[in-house]
Amino acid sequence: MVKLVAVLPDRQVAPLLRVYGAAVRTRRLRGAAAVAVAAICIAVAAWSAGIEPSRLFEHVGRFTSYFDRLLRLDSGARVWTGPAEWLWGWRRWLRLLGDTVLMAYVGTCLGAVGAFLLSFFAAENLARSGWSRFLVRRSLEFCRTVPDLVFALVFVVAFGLGPVPGVLAIAIHSLGSLGKQFFEVVENIEMAPVAGLEATGAGFAAIVRFAVLPQVLPGFASYALLRFEINVRGATVLGFVGAGGVGQDLIEAIRKFYYSDVSAILLMIIATVVLLDVTTERLRRTLSETPQ
């Protein structure tokens, strides 16, 4: 093979190597320091969370055998050999899943309407008064930091068992997260149309309607659809605390060791979630393709 690389004389190479070596050494030192800090954090965390890897290794057989049992009917046969027996409760579960999706839908709608109204008061380019911006932003932050399950727990006490507290919990959590995404969309608009309308003497409502809305609506719709997807996943477990939907049946099946029921409900949940994901993704694509 022909050697094409130019070889420098040692006299020139030595200082280059020295500088390269120093650079590599500082990088390695910094990397080692980062690893050490991470290791200390891991050790402290593992100690406080009471991690015993030995327990996992001892019982890891239970994990695989749990899935094995999930896929067996009461008779011991595999679930797919008797689909009628496996999915015996499909009517009830389908109805509950429908309720779950409706809960997510109604909650997302309520949250989106609230976020829509609030976003104009939280955006820096539209809201004039600093304190209203501050107030709206802090309350949105509160709504999205507290998990929806915590809201659901409190609302179950206030409103009683059933889907209503679940819907309200989803609505509040969506209000928080959509509100933030919405006002960020509003802050990124082209300001020229707003200036144009201001020049004609239009009021706040008219400016929002004719200068801001046409620019932000596609973004709002796409974020709301995405939030709906997330909320459907979240709504499946709201039943764990008594807030309606399919979660109530799921946790009962898990707690009472009705193994084949657990796998049947999980299968139906995954199928619903995947189906909705595909549908909303297509909707979002048509939204982003429509000429504005």
Added chain:
Amino acid sequence: MKAGLSIADCERLVASYPYAFRPSFRRRVALTAGVAVGFGAFCFGVLRLDFDFGRLGSGFRQLAWFLELMVPPSPGQHLTVYLYAMGETLAIAFLGTLLASAFAFVAGFCAARNVLPIWIARFSTRRLFDAIRGIDMLVWALIWINVVGLGPFAGVLAIATSDFGALGKLFSEAIETIDERQIDGVRAAGGGRISEIRFGVVPQVLPIVAGQILYFIESNTRSATIIGIVGAGGIGLHLAEQIRTLEWRQVSFIVLLILGAVAAIDFVSSRLRAGMTISG
């Protein structure tokens, strides 16, 4: 030259560019129908889920009363218990995310088209990620409780499993969008397959991966507060208990504690991320 438009000019403009002034008929019909369907579904949902205005009213009155009972927040006799549980929650989020990212980092390479050009391996890893993400973290927590018993260890494993799906997908996408020329460069210098990944792929994906891990630690701090509700360790257990026993002053104290911890983690991780983008 005249500055304004005369009425005749306006009419001429409207006549020559009708669609700029009136959206097309089809779009208007589609929009109206879409809004009508959406609103109809909303009304159906409200009826189906039995929203009862009397019950709503009394519920909101009760909520207002609870809010009144929440001030001032107080930890009661359990300050150290709550602080320890909060620390446990942070530990669960941190360890769970790290465990998930360690496995997802390896699996992400298997799901990336440009690293492993075997169709079946890629397809099966992706479907595995999807199935894992389809099951909620709380369900994973319940399953792990069956394996390792009640306590924070089950929480760590639950976060690790459910984030394995999410992070694996994100990592494989990050790996697929890298610049191929660095791999070509390593290959041209005579590097093998392993060197290609170590020196061509890893340096490109590492900053993205680190950013996503930090982001997930942040969001998992929020999720870790609720897995205690099913018994998988952390502050959630105390929160659920105090809500059920209507100790509202302690509830508000725990919620404030969570908000404070989340804000602190947000602050640290945004500082770290800013530092990474500067040095990277």
